[in-house]
Structures are given as C-alpha cells and as structure tokens.
Amino acid sequence: MPQLPGWIANWPAYRQLTGRDRLGRGEAVRSPHTEAAAPRTQAADRVVSSICPYCAVGCGQRVYVASAGGRDAVTQIEGDPDSPVSRGRLCPKGAASKQLVTQPGRLTKVAYRRPYGTAWEQLSLDQAMDMIADRVIATRRDTWQEHHGGQRVARTLGIASLGGATLDNEENYLIKKLWTALGAIQIENQARI
Numbered sequence: 001m002p003q004l005p006g007w008i009a010n011w012p013a014y015r016q017l018t019g020r021d022r023l024g025r026g027e028a029v030r031s032p033h034t035e036a037a038a039p040r041t042q043a044a045d046r047v048v049s050s051i052c053p054y055c056a057v058g059c060g061q062r063v064y065v066a067s068a069g070g071r072d073a074v075t076q077i078e079g080d081p082d083s084p085v086s087r088g089r090l091c092p093k094g095a096a097s098k099q100l101v102t103q104p105g106r107l108t109k110v111a112y113r114r115p116y117g118t119a120w121e122q123l124s125l126d127q128a129m130d131m132i133a134d135r136v137i138a139t140r141r142d143t144w145q146e147h148h149g150g151q152r153v154a155r156t157l158g159i160a161s162l163g164g165a166t167l168d169n170e171e172n173y174l175i176k177k178l179w180t181a182l183g184a185i186q187i188e189n190q191a192r193i
C-alpha cells in the first residue's frame with residue numbers, strides 16, 4: 001500500500017474506517033491536543049478541604065496544593081463532592097476562587113489612609129487592631145445615650161456594623177453578640193440587604 005500523506009492518515013474519518021474505533025467515539029477522533037491534555041489537578045501533591053470564601057452558602061471546596069522549593073502553591077480549587085451543602089458544585093464565582101488566592105494584585109498587608117492623607121500606608125495587623133479598638137471605645141464613650149425621651153435606652157447610635165457576605169452563621173452570631181453587648185443597635189449583614 002502506498003504511503004499516505006500524513007494529513008490523510010491522521011484524518012479522523014480515515015482512522016475510523018481503518019482502525020479499531022469504527023464508531024468514531026474514541027481514539028479515532030481524538031486530536032493530538034486532546035491526547036496531550038492532563039487533569040488540571042494533576043500537578044498537586046496534596047488536597048486540602050476548605051469552604052468557598054465568597055458567600056454565605058458555604059460551598060465545599062477541595063484546594064489542590066503543590067510544594068516546590070520549600071513553598072506551597074495553590075494549583076487548583078474544585079468543588080468538594082463530599083460537601084452536603086454543594087455536593088461538588090461551585091457557582092462561576094466560587095469556581096474562580098483560585099484567582100483570589102494567587103492573583104499578584106492581592107493585598108496581604110493592612111493598608112491605611114489617614115484622614116486628609118493622599119497615600120496608603122502599611123500598618124502591622126496588631127497596630128491596625130489596636131487603632132480599631134481605640135476608635136470603638138472612644139466612639140461608644142462619646143455617643144453613649146443612657147436615656148432618650150424619658151426612657152432608659154442604654155445605647156450608642158455612633159456605631160453601626162455591616163457584615164459582609166462571606167461571614168458565616170457563627171461569625172454573625174458572635175458579631176451580633178459583641179455589638180449588642182456594646183450597646184450598638186444598627187447591626188446589619190449584606191445577606192439581608
């Protein structure tokens with residue numbers, strides 16, 4: 001049989017007619033690109049269970065991690081089939097959450113712009129937490145209302161809390177307890193807006 005040009009020999013219809021895959025549902029119609037494809041999770045050497053950070057649904061995630069040069073790197077994030085909440089599914093936002101971890105513009109330090117400042121400053125987390133605590137204490141003291149309209153109210157209207165969508169039930173419970181104990185009454189969460 002004469003030697004066929006490569007493009008004919010590699011033509012899926014030719015391979016289907018002359019090879020073992022007569023129905024054309026397997027190797028006959030597979031392209032070199034497909035043959036070379038590998039699972040996105042293949043490079044990982046371990047898998048860590050996690051929860052999607054984006055919203056209060058709390059879908060389960062499997063985080064694939066590879067170690068190289070003494071450093072761990074997230075290589076892929078997939079839905080966790082063992083999660084009773086999401087059973088392996090992630091919405092498009094959750095499915096893209098690897099970008100949240102790995103994108104180079106991610107901020108990993110506290111950024112602070114002081115009043116009338118024109119540039120961001122970096123603060124340590126301890127310093128930032130102390131500054132927040134100082135402001136809460138001062139605001140509560142300066143805006144405290146013991147009575148209003150002849151009634152005892154024991155509250156402050158100087159503090160409001162708006163929780164983000166990534167807070168889970170337990171965090172919201174603790175936040176509500178904290179602010180209520182401090183006398184704040186304007187306590188909301190994104191999920192109710």
Ligand code: SF4
Nearest residue numbers: 052054055059091094
């Ligand atoms: S995958 Fe989507 S629905 Fe699930 S927790 Fe993340 S953002 Fe929410």
